[in-house]
Amino acid sequence: MSGRTILVTGGTGVIGAWAVREIAEAGDTPVILTRGSTGVGRAILGEHADKLVQVHADLTNPLALADAVHRYRPTVIAHLASAKPWQMDAGYVAHLDPALGVRTIIDGTTNILEIARTFGVHRVVYASSKSAYAPFTGPHGAPDYRPVREDYRREPTEIYGITKLAAEQLGDYYREHLGVDVIALRFASTYGPFKRGAGTAPAGLIANAIDGVATRANFGRRAYTEQLDEFVYNRDVGRAIRLACTVESTTDSVFNIGTGIGSSVRDVVEAIRAVPEVTAPEITVEPDSPANARAHLVQSHAGVLDGSAAAAQLGFTAAYDLVAGIRDAAEVVRAARTEVPA
Secondary structure, three states, X not given: OOOOEEEEEOOOXXXXXXXXXXXXXXXXXXXXXXXOOOHHHHHHHHHHOOOOEEEEOXXXXXXXXHHHHHHHXXXXXXXXXOOOHHXXXXXXXXXXXXXXXXXXXXXXXXXXXXXXXXXXXXXEEEEEEHHHOOOOOHHHOOOOOOOEOOOOOOOOOOHHHHHXXXXXXXXXXXXXXXXXXXXXXXXXXXXXXXXXXXXXXXXXXXXXXXXXXXXXXXXXXXXXXXXXXXXXXXXXXXXXXXXXXXXXXXXXXEEEEXXXXXXXXXXXXXXXXXXXXXXXXXXXXXXXXXXXXXXOOOHHHOOOEOOHHHHHHOOOOXXXXXXXXXXXXXXXXXXXXXXXXX
């Protein structure tokens, strides 16, 4: 391979592996930084899995990070490694762990930015989240779901969003004062092969369907048919990351990454049922009540993102709608299961 060398933290994860694959297929050289290889990454990387350099290091160990950057001299770092909300946040775990977010998201990002500055790395692309926004209310919530622009209020209410925003703000400081071109990407709700932790939220229904797992879920009528969220396929997210790594320059430093389409849970279930290769969930729709009103969505950020800045400056628009994304994900899972070890 030729061209740029791009160091990818979290490059064996369900999104990171797609980014690595995109980078490799575009002719640049990805170097994967990971705490440990996973079967998930191998399955997504396919034929590239055995050809790529992997470096084992932890984000909280700046000396290991510095050694990797010194050895491989990347021109760009795609910083995708992160703790997840279901590892630390209220509503997911019984024992909340905000310190995990601080260690991995804030401290880890600080280490990446400082090493990029020290070694003259041209750009850092940071995987953020729509959780960095304030809750979507008024015209941006139900029933209008007006698309949210990047200048929407940033007042997160969960540890995941708080730490993601803090890392973004650190990136803004390094971009303005310390010469590191930091680009943050705020993803809509993501889905794809091997995703875990989504329960019976739409991404979980999709993951179970492509895994061949029968799922039963109950929804209130309004939650099932009227409440909307935006779902973007992980392969598309990987391409957005690659474009952010390789674009010559941008006017803005923060970009929404999604499809621009709001979908109900019913829309997601119908898309699953349109793909005969997967196992459709069994859904019970009940009368509305407080117990089932949350729609198995992250209600504070159920909405639609405005992706016009990403289209104009990064050249990114989503290539996969729900049906195409679910079909592609099913093919990836099937290929992984039929692969014969050498």
